[in-house]
Amino acid sequence: MPTHTTFNDEPMSLVVSDYRTEGRDVAVLELRHPHGENLPEWKPGAHIALRLGSDDIVREYSLCSSPANRSVWRIAVRRAELSRGGSDYVHARLRSDAVVEVVRIGNLFPFEPARACLPNGWGESVMLETCRGSSCFRILSGI
Numbered sequence: 028m029p030t031h032t033t034f035n036d037e038p039m040s041l042v043v044s045d046y047r048t049e050g051r052d053v054a055v056l057e058l059r060h061p062h063g064e065n066l067p068e069w070k071p072g073a074h075i076a077l078r079l080g081s082d083d084i085v086r087e088y089s090l091c092s093s094p095a096n097r098s099v100w101r102i103a104v105r106r107a108e109l110s111r112g113g114s115d116y117v118h119a120r121l122r123s124d125a126v127v128e129v130v131r132i133g134n135l136f137p138f139e140p141a142r143a144c145l146p147n148g149w150g151e152s153v154m155l156e157t158c159r160g161s162s163c164f165r166i167l168s169g170i
Contacts, residue, residue: 038078038128041066044099046122052106054118057092057099058127065097072136075100079116084111085130162166 045057060066074089092101104117121127 040126040128040132041100043121043123043125043127046125049103052118054104054106054121056104056121057101057116058129059099061126063098065098067132069094069096069100069132070134070137073134074136075102075129076131076133077113078130079113080120080132082112084112084116087133110141 040061040135041058042061043056044059045055047055049055069090069105071094073094074087076087078085078087086106088102090100091103092099104114106118107114
């Protein structure tokens with residue numbers, strides 16, 4: 028997968044099919060194609076860039092769903108204490124049935140198969156899906 032991929036030089040509009048909160052400051056969004064089509068393939072470590080609001084705020088979020096399920100992309104957005112607009116927008120404005128624009132998908136952190144994964148803290152949910160993408164892994168966690 029290239030570092031960044033655009034969609035025929037046009038953003039891809041997706042629907043927030045599920046919005047829920049996890050804890051006090053994390054929003055989990057599931058994004059689907061509005062006509063039920065499969066979403067582009069991706070590999071563990073990938074992220075998507077969302078255009079948020081009319082101010083052209085673009086923020087990148089790691090995909091934390093299963094690459095095998097092309098019907099949905101899941102992201103988790105932590106509300107940043109010193110937000111520059113992105114996380115505040117997601118938490119205040121996006122809900123189920125909202126439409127968001129994905130301007131690109133990228134993978135700056137491609138996953139190399141490993142024998143052990145050491146997830147810890149905030150990135151653990153992303154790491155667990157990443158490890159599931161490997162044919163040879165063992166998850167070691169202090170939880």
